[in-house]
Amino acid sequence: MYWLAWKTLFHERGRLVITLTGIIFSAVLTLAQVSMYIGMMGNATAIIRHTDADIWVASKNIQNFDFTNPFPEEWISRVRALPEVLWADRLIMTWGFLKLSNGGKEQVQIIGFNPDTGVGAPWSMVAGSPSDAKGGNYMIADVTSQKRLGALEKGTVWELNDRRFELVGLSEGIKSFTTAPVVFMSYNTAQSFQGLVKSGQTSYIVAKLRYGTNREQVADMLGKTMMNNDVMTKDGFIYRTIAYWTIQTGIGMGFFLTAILGLIVGGAIVGQTVYANTMEHLREFGTLKALGARNRDIYCVIFTQVCINAVIGFGVGSTLIMLARSGIEKAGVSLYLSPVLFGIIFFVVLSTCLLSAFFSVRKVRTLDPVTVFRM
């Protein structure tokens, strides 16, 4: 019956094109929305994910990585006091205004990290090294910010909040959720910078636990001794950040709904064409039944056609997304496209297509072969 499915499908090219258009539309919209959403959430949690720490101590009731309040850095001793803690360090997250060559200003997100240990340092350097940020007004910027900041060249001097900084390194692919360019500098420089974080204050304390230690237990224990802070595991902080942007701001929900809409519209187009196709071939299906085909043989024809449509439609949709990828990313939008994501979205698109064949299958199930004599 696969043979019949194939022959019939490709014989009616007009209908095939309409069905494929629906699936391509659905696949492109779903892939674009989901990859954009994951890309944005990836940016929102990038520093947390790339910092090799198990525990994050932040200000009380912190909503996400970008919205933190400073607290005394000396509280790091409480973290270090725990025998389960291998090491603890501090991290600053603050904001500043970078003066551009055209006289304008651009708000930037500043990460103050420890250049000696590398905790919180940029992880994908294309020029210089994180340790170059040590011992003065040095900063590292990300090449993806060039569209906003202008040409970034190692050795150039920039004015940040009226202080002069030398650009000593360039990272690649590090973006913030807010799309503000990310600038890295040493912890001490960031602290003396007189931004949101003042002398003796920090934004985060991060800790690495000894091998085999239960992260949740340590976080709970620390939380009881640090009542004025939120103590989270790495995964907990990632989850909290994602939940904030997704649920509380509705940004993620917007992406989610558009992706669902894409699936529904695509599914409706496929369902409609598959059903119209079934109705048009009712006489043939009746003939097949009269000739001795079972319902499952005819289901096989319908589902095979749906699967072929889904594979071709998703393949074309994926190719279009891949072709458009660099253009979209040049516009500053991060797309997260991985084989796993393609696999998951294909499964979703295929399921939608198969589900849309439900009414066709029901029609065939109740089709009486005796009607073939009356057609």
Place this chain on the structure above:
Amino acid sequence: MDTILETKNVTKVYGEGDNRVVAVDSVTLALKRRELLLIMGPSGSGKTTLLSIMGCILHPSQGDVVLDGRTVSGLGSDALPDIRKRFFGFVFQSFNLFPSLKAAENVELVLRLKNHDKKRLKTEALELLDKVGLGKRSDFYPSDMSGGEKQRVAFARALAGDPPVILADEPTANLDSKTGMDVLRLLRALAEDFGKGIVIVSHDPKAEGFAHRAVFLEDGRIKE
């Protein structure tokens, strides 16, 4: 000639109460191998219903259908598709060919349905088309064929898998007079040369001249 298909007191009733319609009423018939049996009668006389019962497409309300010595009317709906595949070839008034398949592929479809050797599907389909005189048109789609040619393809399809019985519903209804005669001649040849038991339901008075036996159906009953 031995009997291949029998109906014994077969009755088919549709509806209940005031809507009760007796489509076929106590029909007893026997079809032998190499026989061309013609069932005639006016519209609404129950010819097609009887054909559907004989072809194991429709269950009779009463009575038995005996196929090659085995009573099949009591079998469940699940068993009937296999019975149809094994014993019957069907020819329909409107040909019912698959428009997306070429002539040979239409024949091949039934061979596939009957799980024939995949390597021989094409050869077998071509042989069958040759038998009905259409070997040279095997690569044509139904839309590029005349009514007579389509009906010949339908006969080749009915012969696929070598079923002992062929049931034809108004096989000449959509054909011109000359083509209709050719088709009837072909049916007679299929019965005599290939040993098939063939049942034709037809309004066409010309069919009588080609049949070995004709019965007349009126109000669901056989009129002697």
